[in-house]
Amino acid sequence: MIKLDSVSKRYGAFEALKNVSLEIGDGEFVVIAGHSGAGKSTLLKLIAALEPASQGSILVNGQNLAALRPAALPYLRRRFGLVFQDHKLLFDRNAFDNVMLPLAIAGFPHREAEKRARAALDKVGLLARERAMPVALSGGEQQRLCIARAVVSRPAFLLADEPTGNLDAGAAADIIAIFRAFHEVGVTVVVATHDAALCAGGRTIRLAHGAVCP
Amino acid sequence: MNTWLAQHAAALRDALSRLAGAPLAALANVVVIALALSLPLALYVLINNLQSLAGHFDPVPQISIFLDVNADAGAAGAIESRLKQHAGVANYRFVSREQALTDLAGRVQFGDLLAELPRNPLPDAFVVTPAHIAPAALEALRAEAAHWDGVALVQLDSAWAQRLDAGLRFARLSAWLLAGLLAAVVVAAIINTLRLQILTRREEIEIAQLIGATRAWLRRPLLYFGAAQGLLGGLLAWALATGAILLLDQALADLLRLYALEFRLAPPTVVEGICAAAAAALLGWLGAWLSALLHLR
Numbered sequence: 001m002i003k004l005d006s007v008s009k010r011y012g013a014f015e016a017l018k019n020v021s022l023e024i025g026d027g028e029f030v031v032i033a034g035h036s037g038a039g040k041s042t043l044l045k046l047i048a049a050l051e052p053a054s055q056g057s058i059l060v061n062g063q064n065l066a067a068l069r070p071a072a073l074p075y076l077r078r079r080f081g082l083v084f085q086d087h088k089l090l091f092d093r094n095a096f097d098n099v100m101l102p103l104a105i106a107g108f109p110h111r112e113a114e115k116r117a118r119a120a121l122d123k124v125g126l127l128a129r130e131r132a133m134p135v136a137l138s139g140g141e142q143q144r145l146c147i148a149r150a151v152v153s154r155p156a157f158l159l160a161d162e163p164t165g166n167l168d169a170g171a172a173a174d175i176i177a178i179f180r181a182f183h184e185v186g187v188t189v190v191v192a193t194h195d196a197a198l199c200a201g202g203r204t205i206r207l208a209h210g211a212v213c214p
Numbered sequence: 215m216n217t218w219l220a221q222h223a224a225a226l227r228d229a230l231s232r233l234a235g236a237p238l239a240a241l242a243n244v245v246v247i248a249l250a251l252s253l254p255l256a257l258y259v260l261i262n263n264l265q266s267l268a269g270h271f272d273p274v275p276q277i278s279i280f281l282d283v284n285a286d287a288g289a290a291g292a293i294e295s296r297l298k299q300h301a302g303v304a305n306y307r308f309v310s311r312e313q314a315l316t317d318l319a320g321r322v323q324f325g326d327l328l329a330e331l332p333r334n335p336l337p338d339a340f341v342v343t344p345a346h347i348a349p350a351a352l353e354a355l356r357a358e359a360a361h362w363d364g365v366a367l368v369q370l371d372s373a374w375a376q377r378l379d380a381g382l383r384f385a386r387l388s389a390w391l392l393a394g395l396l397a398a399v400v401v402a403a404i405i406n407t408l409r410l411q412i413l414t415r416r417e418e419i420e421i422a423q424l425i426g427a428t429r430a431w432l433r434r435p436l437l438y439f440g441a442a443q444g445l446l447g448g449l450l451a452w453a454l455a456t457g458a459i460l461l462l463d464q465a466l467a468d469l470l471r472l473y474a475l476e477f478r479l480a481p482p483t484v485v486e487g488i489c490a491a492a493a494a495a496l497l498g499w500l501g502a503w504l505s506a507l508l509h510l511r
Binding site: 077090102 | 216417418426428429
């Protein structure tokens with residue numbers, strides 16, 4: 001359960017989010033829609049505690065993010081699987097090792113981590129390419145690899161920021177299908193996109209100029 | 215516990231692969247550390263060598279009271295009874311002139327020469343161990359004994375040993391100060407190396423932070439990296455100091471042989487070498503920790 005209450009975020013004089021209040025229930029599939037610059041990315045960053053809110057409170061499973069010690073933030077972040085438009089893969093290691101990273105950070109026993117990494121790669125259809133370096137993967141494959149890394153530690157929340165931004169229609173549909181599959185097994189999925197048509201069927205929250213449209 | 219061990223093992227592997235990945239840069243750094251540490255280590259060992267030389271002699275000073283060559287047995291008896299009652303005397307030993315001659319003849323090569331002398335030139339003597347070794351007390355005792363009847367000369371033995379000891383203490387303090395300064399150099403070198411490491415891995419660190427890496431997790435391989443460089447530098451410093459002292463030993467032995475003296479320099483012991491390497495590893499660890507504190511955000 002994610003709950004925002006009158007949340008604002010300012011970067012200097014620029015107000016990226018204005019007085020946003022919303023709730024995302026467990027197991028929901030939510031689309032954050034809006035033009036670029038509407039505040040979608042900022043909203044996701046605040047929820048994943050990558051940045052602090054300027055005002056208002058954000059509760060994740062009842063925990064107030066503003067009240068957390070800085071040392072506790074990494075543990076909170078592990079509850080979120082993050083998918084980025086630019087993938088943020090490590091280009092000096094292969095697909096398998098990229099997926100292993102969150103498990104290494106969380107301190108999983110090596111053998112179990114390997115099993116989980118292969119399972120995650122399998123779910124996104126990249127098991128056959130586990131030894132490939134990211135540069136050898138297509139844009140769609142890189143995005144699927146990013147998703148495998150996001151879900152490998154089985155987070156309760158999957159947050160995706162413009163996951164289909166750089167992809168052609170076919171690859172984008174594949175990505176959305178993968179999100180739906182995770183949603184079906186109980187993961188809360190939040191997708192920020194300027195192309196809400198892709199995600200028809202989910203609840204849509206519209207942002208414009210940093211505020212929620214009624 | 216297993217997780218903890220596995221994470222440390224992974225961090226160590228990561229650190230070693232970074233070292234192996236840029237062997238020339240790592241080697242340059244190790245050499246800098248080794249040069250910085252070999253100097254104080256070699257100095258320290260040299261001072262210890264001189265200390266052991268001084269240790270051949272009794273560190274407690276002794277006072278030799280030489281009687282007049284013409285003094286009779288009565289004068290010697292009077293002095294002996296004074297010494298027996300004197301509060302400043304711990305104990306004493308009488309060395310008769312005959313015994314002194316025998317000792318001398320046995321100790322030096324010119325025994326033949328002594329036999330040529332028409333009469334024994336040596337006086338009777340008392341060797342006194344003072345109860346108090348403070349310089350002022352020693353001087354007072356020396357001055358007092360000098361005025362006793364039949365006393366020709368009072369000599370403070372081992373005064374030179376005390377001077378040597380004080381000199382060595384000064385030298386050792388200087389070596390420690392130098393070691394402190396050069397330790398700071400080592401820490402600074404490691405801080406800078408690790409800063410570059412952090413900068414080149416900026417992207418990787420940011421991504422790891424996005425997916426929940428703690429500061430400790432990010433810092434761990436850096437600490438191992440710094441400690442490993444320090445350890446290698448310390449081991450190399452040990453080797454350099456040993457080599458330098460063995461070279462000096464040969465030259466010094468050649469020099470002293472000309473004076474018919476025998477003194478050998480001992481290289482650093484295994485314990486000293488291991489301590490130096492451990493200290494260097496600790497400095498590397500400290501440098502890495504400081505660098506992480508400054509540059510890891």
